[in-house]
Amino acid sequence: MEKDWSARDFQEELTKLPHLDALMQLVCQVTHRLLEARNRDMAAVAAPLLKEVTFNRLDHQTTLGDTIAVLERGPQGRRDQLLLGALLARSLQLAPPTGTEAEHKTACDLLWLAAHAGVDAFPSLEATLGAKASGIWASLCDLLQRIDRGREDTFDRADATIGALILRDYAPEEVRQTAARLTLGFEDPLLAGLLRGGSASTGISFHEGDLRLTGELQPTPRGPLLTTITALTGWMLVEAVLRILSRAALQRRSPAELEITPGGLRLRARTEMLGRVLREVEHVVPLDGLAVASREVRFPHLVLYAGLLALMLGSYLGASLLGDGIKAASPSLLGQGLLLLAAGIALELGAATLFPGARGRCRVILIPKKGRPLCLGDVDVENAQRTLARLSHRT
Secondary structure, eight states, X not given: OOOOOXXXXXXXXXXXXXXXXXXXXXXHHHHHHHHHHTOXXXXXXXHHHHTTOOSOGGGGEETTEEHHHHHHHOOOSHHHHHHHHHHHHHHHHHSOOOSHHHHHHHHXXXXXXXXXXXXXXXXXXXXXXXXXXXXXXXXXXXXXXXXHTTOOSXXXXXXXXXXXXXXXXXXXXXXXXXXXXXXXXXXXXXXXXXXXXXXTTTOOOSSTXXXXXXXXXXXXXXXXXXXXXXXXXXXXXHHHHHHHHHHHHSOOBOEEEEEEEXXXXXXXXXXEETTEEEEEEEXXXXXXXXXXXXXXXXXXXXXXXXXXXXXXHHHHHHHHHHHHHHTOHXXXXXXXXXXXXXHHHHHHHIIIIXXXXXXXXXXXXXXXXXXXXXXXXXXXXXXXXXXXXHHHHHO
């Protein structure tokens, strides 16, 4: 049975090679040309460089494989990928990337080589760079987040999946924990599952049977009476305008995840603004401490909002006709006020009812026996229905 080589085994074997520095330089030149041209054909890229090799190639035949032969034909199998990656990682030891920009570039280059060229240096980073690898790992986490949000043109979902597997299998524990926290804002459930420690086939992480819902932490929906009061006083309009401005100008988000386990419910959320995390919160509700867990219907309070909107528009038209009849200024001002109130109701109707419902999203409401209610919004309707049905069997 073939030995299961670790990254440190590779590094120990490499130190036995008589021309290690020349070999590292050769691998660096090949990978640089692959990256520069985004060329996946290692054999074609390496051919002109191998013609200039002067050292005895027999010196590089080890129990790990023949590096020159791998360059000539291209990597064929996992051990070839790790061998080339170990040499590349060792070259980084001589000149580690310094600064956020350099670490980001290194993470991008290493991910592309691992995904497209069969050169995987990530397993050897800790063995060669130690603590200096932390910046590269952090940049890889940030890169996957950018790919998930569609902000990277160089990489696609397949590249991100490979990056998530690399983080899951080779990153230090603290990096994996950081990556797991980042998944609160991920849209791709497969990537989120992998970064939380799950498998590529299911995207389910941690313990089998655990249930998760992802969405956004939102204020608990108001009842009909309070909704009517906020609409008539104009507070609904103020809230709607402030919410739009904070999301558009300040990029304010509150990604959240509801985890349901045999021990209870755990809602984790964070507040982001301008790409920075302002705070993180966690709410835990034991199963026996949960009074109600429900989801709203697809278009909640549609009749109420439509009725209020009709009332405002009807009052506006009536005030306009009254103003035309008596030629007074006050009915006109009243009409403008009513029109503003109608605009607030229309904004709330679209944001809370029409748009989420049209996209198949809903809000999940948790009411504990003690403590304030919690609301997870922007949740997939079918997933919410399935999860709450299974939750009802546990409680």
